[in-house]
Amino acid sequence: MYRCKIIVKLIFCLLLSLKLNAKSFEEKMKFDQQENFLILKALFLDKELKHQESVETYKKLYNLTKNQEYLLEGLLIAYEKNLPSFVEIFKLGDKNLQNSVEFLKIKINHLVNINKLSQSLEVAKKIVALEKNSENYHILGSIQEYMGLNSSALQNYKISYEMDKNQDSLLKMAKMFLYKLNDEKSAIEILETHRRLNGCTQAICTVLADIYQQNKNYPSMIEIYQDLYEVTKKTVFLDYILEFYLYFKDTKRAKKILEKYNYQNKILIELYGYDNEFDKAIKKANESFKNTNDLEFLALEAMYLYEKNIPNISDNDLKEVVDKFSKSVPNLDMDIYDNFYGYVLIDHNIDINKGMEFVNKALLKQPNSPFYLDSLAWGYYKLNDCKKAYEVIKNINPNENNFFEHLDFKEHMNAINECLNKK
Numbered sequence: 001m002y003r004c005k006i007i008v009k010l011i012f013c014l015l016l017s018l019k020l021n022a023k024s025f026e027e028k029m030k031f032d033q034q035e036n037f038l039i040l041k042a043l044f045l046d047k048e049l050k051h052q053e054s055v056e057t058y059k060k061l062y063n064l065t066k067n068q069e070y071l072l073e074g075l076l077i078a079y080e081k082n083l084p085s086f087v088e089i090f091k092l093g094d095k096n097l098q099n100s101v102e103f104l105k106i107k108i109n110h111l112v113n114i115n116k117l118s119q120s121l122e123v124a125k126k127i128v129a130l131e132k133n134s135e136n137y138h139i140l141g142s143i144q145e146y147m148g149l150n151s152s153a154l155q156n157y158k159i160s161y162e163m164d165k166n167q168d169s170l171l172k173m174a175k176m177f178l179y180k181l182n183d184e185k186s187a188i189e190i191l192e193t194h195r196r197l198n199g200c201t202q203a204i205c206t207v208l209a210d211i212y213q214q215n216k217n218y219p220s221m222i223e224i225y226q227d228l229y230e231v232t233k234k235t236v237f238l239d240y241i242l243e244f245y246l247y248f249k250d251t252k253r254a255k256k257i258l259e260k261y262n263y264q265n266k267i268l269i270e271l272y273g274y275d276n277e278f279d280k281a282i283k284k285a286n287e288s289f290k291n292t293n294d295l296e297f298l299a300l301e302a303m304y305l306y307e308k309n310i311p312n313i314s315d316n317d318l319k320e321v322v323d324k325f326s327k328s329v330p331n332l333d334m335d336i337y338d339n340f341y342g343y344v345l346i347d348h349n350i351d352i353n354k355g356m357e358f359v360n361k362a363l364l365k366q367p368n369s370p371f372y373l374d375s376l377a378w379g380y381y382k383l384n385d386c387k388k389a390y391e392v393i394k395n396i397n398p399n400e401n402n403f404f405e406h407l408d409f410k411e412h413m414n415a416i417n418e419c420l421n422k423k
Helices: 002-019 022-047 051-065 068-080 086-096 101-113 117-130 134-146 150-164 167-179 184-198 202-214 218-232 236-247 251-261 265-274 278-292 295-309 315-331 335-347 352-365 370-382 386-394 407-422
Strands: none
Touching: 022 051, 022 068, 051 068, 051 086, 068 086, 068 101, 086 101, 101 117, 101 134, 117 134, 134 150, 134 167, 150 167, 167 184, 167 202, 184 202, 202 218, 218 236, 236 251, 251 265, 265 278, 265 295, 278 295, 295 315, 295 335, 315 335, 335 352, 335 370, 352 370, 370 386, 370 407, 386 407
16 A cells, blocks of 8 residues: 555655755655655645545645655545545546556556546556566456457456465366356366365355255265365365255265264264164264254254163163253253153153153143144143043144154054043
8 A cells, every 4th residue: 555655665765864964855855744744734635535635635745745655645545435435536637656666556546437438448558568477467357358359358267366376266177167257167177176276265165065965966065065064174165064964955965974073963863863873863862962952963862762761761771861851851951851851750750740841841832732732632631631632632733644654643642532532
């Protein structure tokens, strides 16, 4: 930034004045004092958001010293702050800063803003002639692309990219191939080449992943997301992979990802349970609880310990299940565990009334859950209130077809009907 140069200039002037003879020193000091005062004034005014006054001060500095840095600094402020004085100082710059690349960049933006594209293109070419670097070729390519000169734009983006492997020019090329030249193959090729030689960046590999997803090339998409996670450590990329596997019910690969990165252990435990790998679920829940003291892991351990051992659960195992639930569920306030714990207390005649309290607590959050209503009905059945049990069952939405196929529900329904028929 030119402000830094101006501060350095101020310090330099002070040091230089120490080396002059007495007469020259007096003259130089007078001149430098005026210049230094104006520098400080311009900097102060800009800091105080008095931008127009700061611009006027830089113009005075330029008129006093003919130092182009002051004119450029005033021009930059006027341009950045969109000041009315920009046009006037721009004309002054256009007359005196024709070989300043910084000025010419401002000129390009100004010409584009007033839709003088042909002129902006000529200025961009001049910048490249003055300084052949990656940034300037990128600017030239941008103007050409904006004007629809796709072949020339692509060529200059390529030159820019080859100079320093910058991702901005690479992405410009890729997007031109994709959206303007209908050449997806070339887009993939240049992005994959960069990835192979230079590694992933979030911007580049996100574009690649999107292309693979649109083409249903899911293995490559997953590979890219894993690379993105390795580079950025952003778990959102693991989430994308997990969502994909779960959508296609590929629990095997979902578990592998979660195991590899030690991520989302609660979901991993539930996937173990879904696949009837109860020993793995119990072990992981136990380890996770010890490592985190998160009571949900204790509840998960109890749940899968119960699932593993029913229908012939031993008294010792049942006692362990109830003990773990009693230590976790009351402190979690999560309806799925309230219902599960409540059902265990009801079904095994441990404490039916307490069990129904937990089930009712779950129903406060999900009053239409067929599973929770079934648990409540079963509690009334256990209390020999078969009529009430039947009324609760009838509140289950008749469209819950999958639920009605559950063996537990069928057994409960048969028992309630038999009870009603006896009466």
